[in-house]
Amino acid sequence: MVYHASPARYESMEYRRCGRSGLKLPAVSLGLWHNFGDTTLLENSRQLLRRAFDLGITHFDLANNYGPPPGSAELNFGRILKEDFLPYRDELIISSKAGYTMWDGPYGDWGSKKYLVSSLDQSLRRMGLEYVDIFYHHRPDPDTPLEETMAALDLLVRQGKALYIGLSNYPAERARQAFEILNQLGTPCLIHQPKYSMYERGIEAQLLDTLAEHGVGSIAFSPLAGGQLTDRYLHGIPEDSRAASGSRFLNPEQLTEEKLAQVRALNALAQRRGQKLSQMALAWALRGDRVTSVLIGASKTSQIDDAVGMLQNRDFSPQELEEIEKILM
Numbered sequence: 605m606v607y608h609a610s611p612a613r614y615e616s617m618e619y620r621r622c623g624r625s626g627l628k629l630p631a632v633s634l635g636l637w638h639n640f641g642d643t644t645l646l647e648n649s650r651q652l653l654r655r656a657f658d659l660g661i662t663h664f665d666l667a668n669n670y671g672p673p674p675g676s677a678e679l680n681f682g683r684i685l686k687e688d689f690l691p692y693r694d695e696l697i698i699s700s701k702a703g704y705t706m707w708d709g710p711y712g713d714w715g716s717k718k719y720l721v722s723s724l725d726q727s728l729r730r731m732g733l734e735y736v737d738i739f740y741h742h743r744p745d746p747d748t749p750l751e752e753t754m755a756a757l758d759l760l761v762r763q764g765k766a767l768y769i770g771l772s773n774y775p776a777e778r779a780r781q782a783f784e785i786l787n788q789l790g791t792p793c794l795i796h797q798p799k800y801s802m803y804e805r806g807i808e809a810q811l812l813d814t815l816a817e818h819g820v821g822s823i824a825f826s827p828l829a830g831g832q833l834t835d836r837y838l839h840g841i842p843e844d845s846r847a848a849s850g851s852r853f854l855n856p857e858q859l860t861e862e863k864l865a866q867v868r869a870l871n872a873l874a875q876r877r878g879q880k881l882s883q884m885a886l887a888w889a890l891r892g893d894r895v896t897s898v899l900i901g902a903s904k905t906s907q908i909d910d911a912v913g914m915l916q917n918r919d920f921s922p923q924e925l926e927e928i929e930k931i932l933m
C-alpha cells in the first residue's frame with residue numbers, strides 16, 4: 605500500500621536544538637541497529653519506520669555495520685526509503701557511521717581517512733542517498749592521529765556527502781581535543797552519541813560538561829539498556845525478546861535477581877507516576893537540558909507508541925529523583 609505520512613505527524617513530538625547548531629532533533633529518535641537486517645521481515649521494518657515518522661520521529665540512525673549481515677540495515681532502509689519516504693527526504697535526518705570492523709584488510713576498520721571516505725561512499729550507495737545528514741566516527745581510534753580522522757570528517761562535509769559531523773563513544777578528553785581540531789577546520793562537531801541510561805551513567809562525570817562547554821548536542825543510545833529498563837523481563841524472558849535472541853549485548857545472565865529487583869522497584873514507581881517503566885526511563889534520560897534526544901530501538905510499533913507517549917509526562921519531583929537514586933544504589 606502506498607504510504608501517506610500522517611498529517612498530524614508534527615503534533616505529538618517535541619523538537620530540541622542540537623547544541624549551538626541550527627538543527628533541531630526530535631526528543632525521541634529511532635535507531636536501526638536491531639530489527640532492520642536480513643533476519644527481520646522487511647514489512648516489519650517498514651511498519652516501524654512508518655509508525656515512527658507518523659509520530660514525528662524525523663531522525664533515523666544507522667551505521668555501516670548494522671544488520672545482520674553488516675550493511676543490510678542500510679540496504680533495507682534504502683529500499684524502504686525509495687518506496688515510502690522519498691517524498692519526505694527533506695523532512696528526515698538520516699545518520700550513518702564508520703569506525704567498527706566493516707570489511708577485510710587494514711582499510712575496513714578504525715579511523716583512517718582511507719576507511720572513512722570509502723565507507724561513507726558505500727553507505728550512500730546502499731541507502732541510495734546523495735548525502736547523509738550526520739556522519740559519525742563510531743569509536744575513537746587509539747592509533748590514527750586525531751588530526752587525520754577529523755580532517756577526513758571535514759572533507760566529507762566539504763564534498764557534500766554529509767551535512768554535519770558527529771562522534772560516538774569518545775571519552776571526554778578525546779572528544780574535547782577532537783572538537784578543537786574540528787573548530788579549527790571550520791566544521792564544528794554537531795553531536796556526540798554516547799551510551800546513557802539509568803544503568804550507564806558514565807557521561808555524567810565529565811562528558812556532559814565538555815559538550816555544554818563546546819556547544820555540542822548529545823543523543824543517548826540504548827536509553828532502555830537494550831530493554832532491561834522496560835516491563836519486558838518482569839515475568840521471565842519472552843521468546844521474541846532481545847535477551848532470548850543470542851545477542852552478545854544482552855543475555856539472560858545479565859538479568860540477575862538483583863537487577864530484576866531494581867526493575868520491579870522502578871516499575872512500581874513508574875506505575876505511581878501513571879506511566880510505563882520504559883517511559884519513565886526515557887523521561888529520566890532527557891531530564892534537564894543536557895541530552896538532546898533519546899535514541900531508542902524497537903521491535904514492535906507499540907514500543908514506538910510507548911516512547912512518544914512518554915512526552916506527556918516528563919517531569920520528576922525531587923522526591924521521585926531521589927527514589928530512583930536509592931533504587932539504583
Ligand SMILES: NC(=O)c1ccc[n+]([C@@H]2O[C@H](COP(=O)([O-])OP(=O)(O)OC[C@H]3O[C@@H](n4cnc5c(N)ncnc54)[C@H](OP(=O)(O)O)[C@@H]3O)[C@@H](O)[C@H]2O)c1
Pocket residue numbers: 634635636637638665666742772773797825826827828829830831832834835836844845846847882899900901902903904906907908910911
Ligand atoms: N554508537 C554506538 O556505538 C551505538 C551502540 C548501540 C546502539 N546505538 C544506537 O542506539 C539505538 C538504540 O539502541 P538499543 O536498541 O540498544 O536501545 P534501547 O532503546 O535501549 O533498547 C531497545 C529494545 O528495548 C526493547 N523495548 C523498547 N521499547 C520497549 C517497550 N516500550 N516495552 C518493552 N520493551 C521495549 C526492545 O527489545 P525487544 O527486541 O526485546 O522487543 C527494543 O529493541 C541503536 O539502534 C543504534 O542506532 C549506537
